[in-house]
Amino acid sequence: MSPSRTARWTTGWLLAAAWALSFPLLSTLEPHRLWGWCAAAGYLGAAGATVLGRRRAALAAALLGAVAVPLLWLVLTGQGQSEVTVIERSGRLLLESGRLYVDGPERVEEYTPYLPGMALLGVPRALLGGDGGGDGWAVRLLGDARIWCAAALFGCLWAARRLIGAGPGRLLPALVASPVVALPLVVSGVDLPLAGLCCLALAAAAGGRPALAGAALAGACALKWTALPAVAVAVALLAACRGGRPAVRCALVTAGGTALLVLPGALLQPAELWRQVFAFPTGRAQVPTPASSPLPGRLLAELGPWGWYLTVGLLLAGGLVVALSLLARPPRTVVAAADRLALGLTLAFLLAPAGRFGYLALPVLLSVWARSVTVPGRSLVVAGSSRPRPRDGRPRSRNERSGGHFR
Template sequence: MSACLGYLGAAVAALSSRPSGRAISVWTAVGGAVVVPLALLVLTGAAQSEVGVVERSGLLTLRQATPYLADPRAVVEVTPYLPGMAVFGLPRAVLGDGDPLSRLLGDARLWCAMAFLGCLWTVLRRAGGPSTAVGSATNRYLVGAFVASPVVALPLCVSGVDLPLTGLLFLALACAARRRPVATGLALAAACSLKWTAWPAVAVAVTLLAHQGEIRRAVRGGTVAVGGTALLVLPSALSSPGPLVQQVFAFPIGRGPWKTPAASPLPGKLLADLGPAGWCAAVALLSAGGLAVAVSLLVRPPHDLVAAADRLAVGLCVAFLLAPAGRFGYLALPLALAVLARLAGGAHRKEPVHGLVVRASRPARPVPAPVARGVR
């Protein structure tokens, strides 16, 4: 209801001829679709089960240095995320939930949203300027409208766990487009420590860096990404390898001892429901799709932010559609990457080589006219 009223008010404000009409429209949509419902849900304690899982993982990390229970008794006790996701549950573990302020500040959704918006702000700030696509007022309004859209507003209010992953992947691709290998690797490491579905982004970002003409930068970015991910994941993997494999890898694809709630009627899920042969067929198709995307990176590597985001979005869509277990909500991640890349793509086009610019900017020397030979 709040979102409907916000969208209705935004539509009315957008029809106004006042100069501030667009700003009022965007902020009305953000308030109705994000701020009001998020505050109400947080204060009343209503949320999807993922929020409780993340907050419990933060508490377990403080107590036993690993977010995984050794012997889960129910699905809600399973932690299907890599250890980095527990960071967003630490505020709840520290503050508790005794008073309204603690419930508000400790809610994992708030910190997931802040991580997403922080990544977004970092990319847009680096792309700022009145002449860039993102620096213009129109595109700032478009970004605000996208945040207020159901693609972002709904998961932000009820769950939020995929938003940090989306923001970090967007930041990593933007850094790769700007030829910043270390920043790219750090953003990738942070994303890959949240969910293993972020791992294909390493190949896309490294290919984009290599296509910029700097193989050393690509190797540096990939090394930072892989090393940073190992540094963040290995402590929990060494302390509880069995629970990590069962809960993070086996459970999401329907091969664990617990039935996953991710059961949307997507092609991979429908195949897996046919039995062992159907499950193997879904995995084979998933592997073939992943191989096709990998080959496309070699045959036609992405050359800018939009192309890289599109390639990663295609790979993620293939994975989500053909996985033995999945849900429609997962498709919001590739959609968000494709939209955000287009909002920021104009500011991350490949810059000309400095030397060529200098030579072209020098005034041309006058060429002496040929001297005609006269008759003596």
Template sequence: MVSTRTPGFSRPRGRFTGRSATPTAPVPAAPPTGAGRPPGDRGHRPFPRQRGEEGPPSPPDRLNPARLAGHRGVQLLGCLVAAGWAAGFPIISDLPNQRLWGTLAAPAYLLAGLFCLVLPRRIAARAAAAAALLGAVLVPLVVLVLQGRHQSEVMVVERSARLLFSTGSPYLPDPVVVTDYNPYLPAMSLFGVPRALFGDGNALARLAGDARIWFALAFVACLLASWRLLRPSRDRAPLLPLTVLTASPLVALALVGGGVDLPLIGLCCLAMALAERDRTIAAGLVLALAGTLKWTVWPALPVAVLLLWRLYGRRPAARAGATALGAACAVMVPYVLTRAEDLRDQVVRFPLGLTAIQTPAGSPLPGKVLAGFGPTGHTASLVLLTVSGLGVTIWLLARPPVSAIAAADLLATGLAIAFMLAPAGRFGYLALPAVLVIWPRLAARRWSGARPPVRPVCLLNQAGPALPVR
């Protein structure tokens, strides 16, 4: 009889169908902890996770996001809060687009709350989400697009694509008024290409060419991809949670008015999910794309690199970082060499309030309030911004993230602090850190940012008797 079993390796998966001339002896059970083991043996320890291997489904938390959102009371409360938030814009806002959105969105949220209250449970959530999406996103977006109304950033992005085709640069030389400035990096011009191609000759062309449509499509595509990467079991489509998130005031108002930050949110979520799944090249390319849209998302690069380093080691982390930097440099270097002054003035100095023409972005956030006190307050705002950035960096190095949730939380914290302390900022910017906190938890079905469990490859110290074969 010849034994084919090697100590330290598990039996092959599947049913054993080979026939033997003599019956096989049963494998004895492993001894209890501490019994019959040599000193220092702690029991059965799995090998480290192999590259590309999926872990088992994470055990659901007692208060997981999906279960909590399934209660009628929580759904009704969310609809009422959203309706109250939307109803305030026609009263307090001086922007016509925001007043229009509030006028249409508030009744939609109230109708969604009524659906949550009276419809059968099996259809209540879907009907409420559809009503909110229709009234808070689709109807106001179509109305504004057909009327040619949008926030100034939409016009800036669409103009940058036309300039790129005609002059080779997305930046206007010698800006005179606020709308002449382009505070975005060159890749943001991609979202203006449909307008340059379709024009605005008819209603269909205006709708298909509007940059807000493409901002929203990029946002949805990235969230869907990150959901598939983080979901422990892939048997459920995220249509309902994605609809609820998109129809919420957190995203709906930004999407209808401008939506320029939505691709950044989606790309950051996708980058953290790819890093957790050890997709190093893809994570680097996604980070490069995000970093060439707007410089405020560059903190996502060290967060994702440290996540890869903590989970998989130095080589995957270095590969992702090199990919991101190489791809970003390939996009940025030509503009740095030819348009360095435009990049410095329009992309860096203008958002920080260091140019003669001040950015119109403003909300009563601490940084904006400090900047309102003159040069001393403006300097204090920048100092606080720098100190807070150093603090978040020390936190990142001291406690690197171990999951996509933890990485997104850390990135969201840093971005929220930066938006609050920047000399010019809007409340709408805080949607980016909020979605970073919410979406990975919904996808992974857990609240905690601890490292998810992994599938053991084989067991050590359980050789047992050999399997006899002919």
């Protein structure tokens, strides 16, 4: 590793350590404080190993301190953010009654701000018969929703790499060890399946697999409605590189799959789905949402009814701008698609009436993931696309025109 590269990695680990140390100093949540101490130790160890030229040891130290140790401790002791309990409760309700939401919730803990697909990640705990109290270590480890959220993320990322035909990738372990992934993985895990499915959808769209892209998008849309921007980006990528028919096929599979996953729960509890999935996260439910980071949309919404309508108007305007950009200049590479989706999600999270800084981890993950599966000097333009032609002007070979490969 060159001296300049060593310096960059060392600086990165030190910055991650400083960020992790802010949680024990500023956070009142015990899982966050524990993660901060463990992660800071791991990142400092990674910085020291990098200085000594031991890159693998640095990654191992970061993964051990930021992921393995705090995750195992929190899982085995039954600690975590309330999202873990909410997902596991949904899985239990699904198996017991076919319902997903608590009727007439009166406390924040009784709300389930997720679409029906999220309940599937809580089913393992229900199947194992655990209640999160005096369970054995095996039940806690195998039933914890965080473990299944992480498994969904890693499974999707593995499948995405296979579709793109990328190599093993050196950035991916560092991405997992970074605070962007490590913190949500350890304390809640709720956004990880959504991130993985979005990555898989973009990879499938880039590889000319519209049905698979639609299935991945349907899975994402069945988890959280914030996945909707990914549908527009993936369809635009397919339309630009494969034509209108694959794009329409992707959209139809997405719509059909989402309906299949969401409609049963929506028809069974339509009022609760609206109250808990849409009204609660946007600050319109009787119980205020705990998402209170001082982001622009939240600050505007606190000014009164007119402030709430203003931030919703700005949110819709931001979505319209991103949609117009997809029409005017559709993405033609994996990186461009991931960046456009990251931009749309960032605008949505910043302008939402209620939001958290943690939501911004998803856009960062998308952009870094896209670069981790690319090869420097290659464009990752989908082969088989009618544009652009190779720079030397020669016609493509049959291998270059075949689907699923990249130039």
